[in-house]
Amino acid sequence: MHLSCQEIFDFLIDYQEGKxxxxxxxxxxxxxxxxxxxxxxxxAYSASSEIFRQALEQDPPPESLMELTENFLxxxxxxAPPEPTRKD
Ligand SMILES: [Zn+2]
Numbered sequence: 109m110h111l112s113c114q115e116i117f118d119f120l121i122d123y124q125e126g127k128x129x130x131x132x133x134x135x136x137x138x139x140x141x142x143x144x145x146x147x148x149x150x151x152a153y154s155a156s157s158e159i160f161r162q163a164l165e166q167d168p169p170p171e172s173l174m175e176l177t178e179n180f181l182x183x184x185x186x187x188a189p190p191e192p193t194r195k196d
Contacts, residue, residue: 111139116146120153141181 111119116139122128123136140147 110142111135113139113143113146116140116143116150120150137178138181141178 116136119128119132119136123133128136140150
């Protein structure tokens, strides 16, 4: 049921073009919460893709279930050890 990282990249174009179902979008967003490497990649990707950034911002969680899940995952992320700071 969970998407793999490869599936996230496969879904990226469809996500941009609005072709994903509600459930696919939810899984896509959940993966980003659970997978910092993908979240970082998509953040960098979105920097060069205004459409993608807007799609993320304009896609609100449709159900309270989604909100509860995100709150749960946010708490887990907060409890996770901090990422190493970048050294120049
Ligand atoms: Zn991933």
